[in-house]
Amino acid sequence: MERLNRLFFAVTNDLNSDQRMLRICSTLAAAGYEVHLHGRELPESRTLTQRNFAQTRMRLWFRTGPLFYLEFNIRLFLYALGETADCLSAVDLDTLPAMRLAAWIKNKPLVYDAHEIFTEVPELLHSKPKQRLWQWVEKTFLPGVRFSYTVNHSLAQWYAQKHGIHMQVVRNMPFAAKLNARQPHEGFILYQGALNEGRGLEALIEAMKLLPMPLYLAGKGDVALQLQAQVAAAGLEKQVHFTGQLDPEALRELTAKAWLGLNLLESHSLNYYFSLANKFFDYAQLGVPQLCMDFPEYTLLNEAHEVAVLTNSLEPQQLAAYIQQLANNTEFYEQLSNNALIAAQEWTWEQEAPKLLVLYKEVFLRK
Numbered sequence: 001m002e003r004l005n006r007l008f009f010a011v012t013n014d015l016n017s018d019q020r021m022l023r024i025c026s027t028l029a030a031a032g033y034e035v036h037l038h039g040r041e042l043p044e045s046r047t048l049t050q051r052n053f054a055q056t057r058m059r060l061w062f063r064t065g066p067l068f069y070l071e072f073n074i075r076l077f078l079y080a081l082g083e084t085a086d087c088l089s090a091v092d093l094d095t096l097p098a099m100r101l102a103a104w105i106k107n108k109p110l111v112y113d114a115h116e117i118f119t120e121v122p123e124l125l126h127s128k129p130k131q132r133l134w135q136w137v138e139k140t141f142l143p144g145v146r147f148s149y150t151v152n153h154s155l156a157q158w159y160a161q162k163h164g165i166h167m168q169v170v171r172n173m174p175f176a177a178k179l180n181a182r183q184p185h186e187g188f189i190l191y192q193g194a195l196n197e198g199r200g201l202e203a204l205i206e207a208m209k210l211l212p213m214p215l216y217l218a219g220k221g222d223v224a225l226q227l228q229a230q231v232a233a234a235g236l237e238k239q240v241h242f243t244g245q246l247d248p249e250a251l252r253e254l255t256a257k258a259w260l261g262l263n264l265l266e267s268h269s270l271n272y273y274f275s276l277a278n279k280f281f282d283y284a285q286l287g288v289p290q291l292c293m294d295f296p297e298y299t300l301l302n303e304a305h306e307v308a309v310l311t312n313s314l315e316p317q318q319l320a321a322y323i324q325q326l327a328n329n330t331e332f333y334e335q336l337s338n339n340a341l342i343a344a345q346e347w348t349w350e351q352e353a354p355k356l357l358v359l360y361k362e363v364f365l366r367k
Contacts, residue, residue, distance in 0.1 A: 005364055006034040008085035009113075010076055010095040012069075014045040015055055019248050019278055020115065020151075020172050021091065022051065027353045028360060029053040038079065040072065049247065066130075073098040080106075087111060087363055093118035093134060096141045109363050112148040114167065117158060120271040122198035123222070138163070147363050149356075152276035152297050170356050172278040174252075174285045176348040182287035182337045183256045188214040189323065190258035190288075192251055192279050195221030198272055200264030205230050206316035208240055211323055213259065218243045218251055255282055260323065261290035263298070264314060283307075285344045289336035291322055305343035307336055 007028060011021055021037060029035045035053035040060055048055050058075055062068040076095060080088060080102035089111040090099035096112060103110035118124075119138055124131040142163050149168040150156050156167040195201060195217060205227060208215050217227070217240065224242070231240045246254065255261065261283035265272040276297040283290045284307045292298050294310035302308050309322055326333055 005032075005087065006083075006085040007036065007087050007089060007360070008080065008083045009035070009037045009089040009091060010080070010099055011037070011039045011091045012072060012094050013039055014042055014057060015039040015048060016046055016247055017245050017251075019174070022248065023175070023349050023353075024113075024170075024356060025053045026051060027349070027356060031357055033360070036083070036085065038076070046247070066133075069094055077102050087360070089113060092116065093138055093142075097137060100141045100145070109147060110145060111360070111363060112142070112145045114148065114150040114155065114159065116151075117155065117271040117274065120269055122196070122266070122269045122272070125269060146366075147359065149359055152274070154274035154276075154296050158270070158274060168355060168359050170359070171276060171281075171352050173281045173347050173349045173352045174278070176350055177285050177344065179285075179287060179341060179344070182341065185259045185288075186257045187259050188216055188257070189260045189262060190216050190218060190255060191262040191264070192218040192255060192282065193277065195219050195224040195227060197223055198266040198269050200266060200314040200319075201227055202230060203314045203316045203319060204262065204264060205234065205236065205240060207319040207323070208236055209234060210317070210320035213323075213327070215240045216243055216254065216258070217241070218246055218254060220245045252282070252286070255288060256286045258283075258288050260326065261288045263290055263292040263308075264319075265293050265295070266314065267293070267295070267312075280308075281347050284340040284347055287337045287341045287344070289326070289333055289340060291319070291326075301343075301347075305339050305346075307340040307343055309336075 009025060011018060015037060025035045025037045029052045037053060037055050039057050041057035060068065060071050062071050077098035080099060087109045088099045088103045090096045091113045092115050100110055119131060119134045124134060142165060145165060148165055149170045151172050153169055156169050159165045159167050228242060231237060263277055263279050265275060267273050273295050280292065280298060290308045292308040292310055294312045299310060302310060309326060311322055
């Protein structure tokens with residue numbers, strides 16, 4: 001019997017909440033590949049949910065900063081050398097050095113999955129030495145990568161212009177929910193995603209002073225404690241709720257109950273400006289209208305199916321005005337919700353996954 005092609009993926013998170021990688025790995029496993037997803041284990045990490053592919057995690061001495069990335073890549077490199085995989089897949093720039101070196105030594109094909117423009121994240125924009133270091137990593141390890149893909153056409157164009165890399169596009173779309181109608185909502189606003197700098201969350205909390213409905217922030221991140229302190233200082237503890245990191249199933253249940261979804265980002269980061277976040281499709285898949293930035297990818301999709309109110313402002317008064325106007329215009333709200341359910345039939349992982357399968361088939365045809 002012919003042995004299955006083995007794929008080894010590496011990420012720097014703890015796997016449980018990485019919806020994109022869970023979709024990618026489960027799809028490839030269902031297509032007949034033997035898949036192994038490797039990440040890191042934190043003290044607060046929950047037990048891994050059993051999947052149709054192998055999952056492993058390593059505990060590290062360092063949790064953040066340069067020493068974390070150095071330790072992670074050294075240990076990942078040694079781990080990957082011992083893998084029997086036929087193809088190594090590096091997910092984002094922070095795994096690329098180890099995976100590219102291991103693939104070169106083992107003479108195995110490498111696939112690069114770029115979720116974002118790593119060198120343009122807000123955390124690096126405020127630290128030029130760190131940004132220059134990661135730009136060096138990008139210039140050193142990215143050129144010459146034969147197989148790669150990213151999450152939208154804007155990012156693919158950026159990588160082509162910056163590094164001469166031709167990337168395929170595999171968008172972050174959810175599995176079809178198979179809904180025929182919008183589920184009854186519970187009247188709250190939802191932000192799902194990382195609680196990081198540049199997400200407009202500070203302005204959103206200020207806007208909640210002018211609004212009567214509850215807000216749920218579903219995620220964790222670098223500014224979580226700062227946001228909690230802001231909520232406490234504003235006396236909004238009964239109105240603004242922090243759920244922490246939820247697994248994909250629990251997050252989906254919460255999203256289905258939301259009245260409005262939020263996708264807010266600052267424009268000074270190219271990474272955010274060219275983004276196409278999971279949450280945009282997650283809200284639409286469940287018929288939840290959203291307030292979203294008018295950045296290129298979102299504007300293009302909203303022109304095809306109007307599922308969102310678009311804004312170019314993160315001023316608290318403006319955010320509150322948009323939300324209140326939508327609350328007052330029930331006819332427009334229902335139109336957005338119905339449009340989302342129509343778009344949900346098109347914006348699905350089932351429609352997007354064949355692009356991924358073609359790419360990996362090509363890897364083994366051309367290796």
